[in-house]
Amino acid sequence: MLVKMQMTMMMTLAMLAGIALADGEILSEEIGENLLLNLSCDDGEYLNIESARYWAPHSFMGLCTDQHDAFEKTSNHCNLKGSCSINTSPGSFFGDPCWGAWKKLAVSYICQTCDEGELFVERVGCQEVPAVIQVLPQVLPQVLPPVQPYRNDNRCGPKFPLGDGSASQCNPGRCCSRQGRCTNKTKQCKVKGRK
Structure with missing residues (x-):
């Protein structure tokens, strides 16, 4: 007291x-x-x-x-x-x-x-x-893989953007059709600038 x-x-x-x-x-x-x-x-x-x-x-x-x-x-x-x-x-x-x-x-x-x-x-x-948490901001950019320009649903082009707003692309060996689908049929993809 x-x-x-x-x-x-x-x-x-x-x-x-x-x-x-x-x-x-x-x-x-x-x-x-x-x-x-x-x-x-x-x-x-x-x-x-x-x-x-x-x-x-x-x-x-x-x-x-x-x-x-x-x-x-x-x-x-x-x-x-x-x-x-x-x-x-x-x-x-x-x-x-x-x-x-x-x-x-x-x-x-x-x-x-x-x-x-x-x-x-x-x-x-x-x-x-x-x-570990204190150094995380410096380490994360070196550890995380780069963001892939592909979508999981086989959609592509500017009508189907990625999370960052950029146009999505197809996996290598495939091309993007006019309808925004990834395909192996190159006739559907004969449009300039489509990957």
């Missing part, structure tokens, strides 16, 4: 001083009740909640207390995601720590990135990318 209090105090002091405890800048959002708080990071980054407080700043004679598990609930809901939303309506996400009083939510967070050679997986975190 003492360690948790010390960590919370350290994060609060760092937040007030504007010091980042991790690899990103500490960002803060504060909104009133009955609203939707949207937290988000850039592509490839993920949320790390530093602090969260849900409370009634103007409670009757100061009798109301903070929602004590606001940090835990917010962390569980948002950490390791690229973005998250929190409903601040009383009784929804946090419950209602002070019935009848207007409440606020304040959240401080960091958008973190993975180290080089790691890939971010939502709700899991940074995962090491196997070396």
Whole structure:
């Protein structure tokens, strides 16, 4: 318990001083009740909640207390995601720590990135990318065979293009007829430019 209090105090002091405890800048959002708080990071980054407080700043004679598990609930809901939303309506996400009083939510967070050679997986975190996958883009063009200009259905010519849009051809020793069929009958293929 003492360690948790010390960590919370350290994060609060760092937040007030504007010091980042991790690899990103500490960002803060504060909104009133009955609203939707949207937290988000850039592509490839993920949320790390530093602090969260849900409370009634103007409670009757100061009798109301903070929602004590606001940090835990917010962390569980948002950490390791690229973005998250929190409903601040009383009784929804946090419950209602002070019935009848207007409440606020304040959240401080960091958008973190993975180290080089790691890939971010939502709700899991940074995962090491196997070396095979890292070199795949350089190796694939050398390993893959060239695309053949033939179709499997014996159709050919510009009316029957390949996947890349170019005109298909017939296998060697065959020619393309006027009807777009591959054939051995050369009389049907005596048209200029047909292969």
